[in-house]
Amino acid sequence: MMDCDQYRRAILADPHGVSAEMRSHVAGCHDCTQYTERVQRFEDKLDRALRVDIAPGARVRGLRGLRTRLARSPRRRRRWLAAAASLLLACVVAGSLWLVAPGSSLAADVVNHMAEEPDAWARTDVPVPQPQLDAVFGESHMRLKADAGLVTYASSCLFRGHQVPHLVVQTTTGPVTVMVLTHETTRGQQRFNDQGYQGVIEAVPGHGSLAVLERGSAFDERTIEAVIAQVQSAIDWTS
Amino acid sequence: MKDPVGGNQKRARFQALCQSLRPDLLRFAFWLSRDRALAEDVVQETMLRAWKSQDSLQDEGSAKPWLLTIIRREYARTFERKRFVTLDVDELISKEEPTLAAADDEDLAELRVAIFKLPDEYREPLVLQVLMGYSTAEIAAELGLTNAAVLTRLFRARKQLRALCGEDTRMDPEISVDSQE
Numbered sequence: 558m559m560d561c562d563q564y565r566r567a568i569l570a571d572p573h574g575v576s577a578e579m580r581s582h583v584a585g586c587h588d589c590t591q592y593t594e595r596v597q598r599f600e601d602k603l604d605r606a607l608r609v610d611i612a613p614g615a616r617v618r619g620l621r622g623l624r625t626r627l628a629r630s631p632r633r634r635r636r637w638l639a640a641a642a643s644l645l646l647a648c649v650v651a652g653s654l655w656l657v658a659p660g661s662s663l664a665a666d667v668v669n670h671m672a673e674e675p676d677a678w679a680r681t682d683v684p685v686p687q688p689q690l691d692a693v694f695g696e697s698h699m700r701l702k703a704d705a706g707l708v709t710y711a712s713s714c715l716f717r718g719h720q721v722p723h724l725v726v727q728t729t730t731g732p733v734t735v736m737v738l739t740h741e742t743t744r745g746q747q748r749f750n751d752q753g754y755q756g757v758i759e760a761v762p763g764h765g766s767l768a769v770l771e772r773g774s775a776f777d778e779r780t781i782e783a784v785i786a787q788v789q790s791a792i793d794w795t796s
Numbered sequence: 797m798k799d800p801v802g803g804n805q806k807r808a809r810f811q812a813l814c815q816s817l818r819p820d821l822l823r824f825a826f827w828l829s830r831d832r833a834l835a836e837d838v839v840q841e842t843m844l845r846a847w848k849s850q851d852s853l854q855d856e857g858s859a860k861p862w863l864l865t866i867i868r869r870e871y872a873r874t875f876e877r878k879r880f881v882t883l884d885v886d887e888l889i890s891k892e893e894p895t896l897a898a899a900d901d902e903d904l905a906e907l908r909v910a911i912f913k914l915p916d917e918y919r920e921p922l923v924l925q926v927l928m929g930y931s932t933a934e935i936a937a938e939l940g941l942t943n944a945a946v947l948t949r950l951f952r953a954r955k956q957l958r959a960l961c962g963e964d965t966r967m968d969p970e971i972s973v974d975s976q977e
Binding site for chain 1: 809812813816817819820822823826827832835856857859860895896898901903904907908911922923925926927929931932947948950951954955957958961963964967968969
């Protein structure tokens with residue numbers, strides 16, 4: 558039987574790899590429940606801290622290249638120094654702009670992907686045939702059971718280097734897009750509101766995450782939650 | 797007979813694949829090297845090597861770990877070539893201040909500085925786990941360690957970070973001397 562020390566050691570080593578033994582311990586331990594909540598909050602922060610904004614490195618790369626050239630041709634140094642000063646100034650300006658530019662987050666990539674498939678958002682009541690759903694999910698080694706709701710669009714898309722199922726589910730408030738991101742491990746639920754799309758990235762323990770979003774000002778939390786639950790339970794992850 | 801159309805499509809697909817993975821690879825290289833310029837050089841070199849040997853990648857699904865392994869090798873090679881002297885962490889932090897800064901969250905910047913201060917052997921598995929989504933077994937395979945050693949390093953990494961960031965560590969377990977490495 559696991560004790561508190563063993564549990565905390567394990568949760569600190571892998572806050573998302575909770576075994577049955579750990580679950581059984583924490584279910585009956587108030588202190589470890591509180592400890593877990595604190596560790597999870599810290600983990601969310603750690604995840605955000607590691608996702609530094611990395612923009613294309615024209616600024617630094619230019620400077621490094623210049624340094625190399627300077628070292629190779631000492632007679633031209635003065636002229637190069639003047640050029641370097643100008644370049645440095647340009648780089649500082651570019652760098653400042655880079656600092657205020659948004660980084661490439663998962664949510665931003667999901668939103669950018671939406672622009673590639675605008676037809677997916679059509680309001681319709683024509684369901685995607687099951688063989689097509691099987692083919693789309695089959696590419697990602699999964700299966701979507703029939704109880705996922707009215708799925709009117711399904712495509713297997715290349716997203717961040719992986720084929721991922723991209724669906725549209727019709728709801729009473731309009732079409733809701735779902736991307737099944739088994740390769741994107743996230744923590745908890747992250748909301749986003751970007752370029753006219755609102756939604757959430759929902760962590761699915763052991764299976765990456767789901768991106769669920771609506772277009773325009775139609776964001777309805779209950780609808781989003783319902784679609785998450787519906788799609789999540791309809792996916793056979795290990796087909 | 798060669799298929800130029802198929803070949804072009806394959807190359808375009810590979811290029812798109814590399815582009816989509818680039819931000820995460822760059823972040824990984826940044827945390828590995830703690831030097832943004834060096835990270836960019838390493839990723840650039842990695843992409844070139846990957847491009848040359850793209851035929852050896854059979855499955856696009858394994859592109860990320862494949863590129864990541866090349867990054868680690870390339871970084872080790874760069875490190876060997878340049879024969880770096882002992883790194884001054886404070887100097888590194890000051891040099892990378894713009895990347896570590898978080899305009900809307902001071903705690904985040906503080907945590908990034910704390911990550912910089914972690915020893916390499918703790919920082920790397922932590923980044924693989926949290927940023928790259930690697931499992932314990934995958935980290936063990938990549939770093940040539942046992943699962944138990946990986947878990948010990950991850951535990952120590954988080955324990956150190958929590959202490960450096962002023963978290964309440966009273967309930968944290970002690971680091972036992974017999975932790976497996």
